[in-house]
Amino acid sequence: MNIPFNKLFVTARETEFIQDAVASGCLTGDGRYTRLCHAWLEENTGCAKALLAHSCTGALEMAAVLANIGPGDEVIMPSYTFVSTANAFVLRGAVPVFVDIRPDTQNLDERKIAAAVTARTKAIVPVHYAGVACEMDGILQVAGEHRLLVIEDAAQGVLSTYKGKALGAIGAMGTLSFHGSKNIAAGEGGALLINDDFLGERAEIIREKGTNRSRFFRGEVDKYTWVDIGSSYLPSELNAAFLWAQLQSAEEIQARRMRVWETYFRRLGAINSDLFRLPVCPPECGHNAHIFYVLFRNAGIRQSFIQALKERGIDALFHYIPLHLSPAGRRYGRVSGRLENTEAAGEGLVRLPLWAGMSAKDVDYVCETVTDVVKKLS
Structure with missing residues (x-):
């Protein structure tokens, strides 16, 4: 797949x-x-x-x-x-x-x-x-x-x-x-x-x-x-x-994406592991299911996870390299205080596949694969 x-x-x-x-x-x-x-x-x-x-x-x-x-x-x-x-x-x-x-x-x-x-x-x-x-x-x-x-x-x-x-x-x-x-x-x-x-x-x-x-x-x-x-x-x-x-078709697209996001949240939330945590959306926020991510403890676990999913045909991606760590960010910007949460996200965050046309079979396969891979990494 x-x-x-x-x-x-x-x-x-x-x-x-x-x-x-x-x-x-x-x-x-x-x-x-x-x-x-x-x-x-x-x-x-x-x-x-x-x-x-x-x-x-x-x-x-x-x-x-x-x-x-x-x-x-x-x-x-x-x-x-x-x-x-x-x-x-x-x-x-x-x-x-x-x-x-x-x-x-x-x-x-x-x-x-x-x-x-x-x-x-x-x-x-x-x-x-x-x-x-x-x-x-x-x-x-x-x-x-x-x-x-x-x-x-x-x-x-x-x-x-x-x-x-x-x-x-x-x-x-x-x-x-x-x-x-x-x-x-x-x-x-x-x-x-x-x-x-x-x-x-x-x-x-x-x-x-x-x-x-x-x-x-x-x-x-x-x-x-x-x-x-x-x-x-x-x-x-x-x-x-x-x-x-x-x-x-904005409402239809939104509804389709939300079904995928909510399935991920429910299924992956049932995994008993301290390797990662799921997204947080405060009650005052109405989100649009743009990204579903899992945040791992460190870059090593993340890379192993991404590679394991790739071997099973699932394209999961990390996200930003923090700007303050980039060559241009060091040249043009400055840092205020410690950026420990930023660096943790830069090292541990993985985005899972999510688009409006994903089938229930696609989503089920991702959930089953993530569950299996996390258990093996634990």
């Missing part, structure tokens, strides 16, 4: 919408399908304004410009995250300040943020790992006390919530990913969610190469020109058309 780590779930309408976009003769950004996606995101997240981008990386870069991040500024974030979280701010000349994660959710530890704040701190960037929300009340409290912006990296958090609020729509800004590895996919793609109305117009300008082109197309100015810094962050209408089909 061969179980890949991820497999794109395609609905029945992607090809239909792409063909319609081609027939329209307009494949550049901000066409009909882009507008439909914007409206869906605004309605389903409650944000003030949503703007599709060519990637979540691009959305983070826009957020960094909107936040007026500049040389010497500091931005607090976890080290256990994808490189784009830091890169977006390093490109502006800022210093990422790495803070440890919580041992339960693998999210930024809100209790350790205040100690990392300096006179140069401009923003906090919580990353909602595995679609499980950070403790946003605590983060917002620290941000308010120090007058800092909160920019949510909700790349993994589409359809997840914190106390009923959509992830990405809680801080001043938030970013989403529609990369092919995400629950809702467009191949490549992302979105910037704006939650403060005064940022919306400038966000459009930054996204449109620094021009007021969007206002021109709405008839608000008689010509458009260069008015600010910016770049080309718009996705093609082909990407937007594919994404629109996915968004139409």
Whole structure:
């Protein structure tokens, strides 16, 4: 049996919408399908304004410009995250300040943020790992006390919530990913969610190469020109058309993934072993079943586990190498306090296969194999 780590779930309408976009003769950004996606995101997240981008990386870069991040500024974030979280701010000349994660959710530890704040701190960037929300009340409290912006990296958090609020729509800004590895996919793609109305117009300008082109197309100015810094962050209408089909089936995709996640949690939770522990989702968090992971005690056990699953046809993967341990992280960032939980996740975390089209037979095979391998490693 061969179980890949991820497999794109395609609905029945992607090809239909792409063909319609081609027939329209307009494949550049901000066409009909882009507008439909914007409206869906605004309605389903409650944000003030949503703007599709060519990637979540691009959305983070826009957020960094909107936040007026500049040389010497500091931005607090976890080290256990994808490189784009830091890169977006390093490109502006800022210093990422790495803070440890919580041992339960693998999210930024809100209790350790205040100690990392300096006179140069401009923003906090919580990353909602595995679609499980950070403790946003605590983060917002620290941000308010120090007058800092909160920019949510909700790349993994589409359809997840914190106390009923959509992830990405809680801080001043938030970013989403529609990369092919995400629950809702467009191949490549992302979105910037704006939650403060005064940022919306400038966000459009930054996204449109620094021009007021969007206002021109709405008839608000008689010509458009260069008015600010910016770049080309718009996705093609082909990407937007594919994404629109996915968004139409978002609830079905979510339900399918959740069935897999809950089966893993129930079956693997019955294993009597102290080698690993399962994911934690606090009751105030509504997660989206983006990742199911097991966290082993050390890198040696993890590697043996991954190899044993590979030999039986199951593709299980580790995740991030903590940024503070990377060459660029050492060069551009700094560490606040000890990052022991971050390093434990970097050495012990394994992600199991999870996609919307997994059959009950697939899931059963993974559960049986994991159970057997863990018993042999114990």
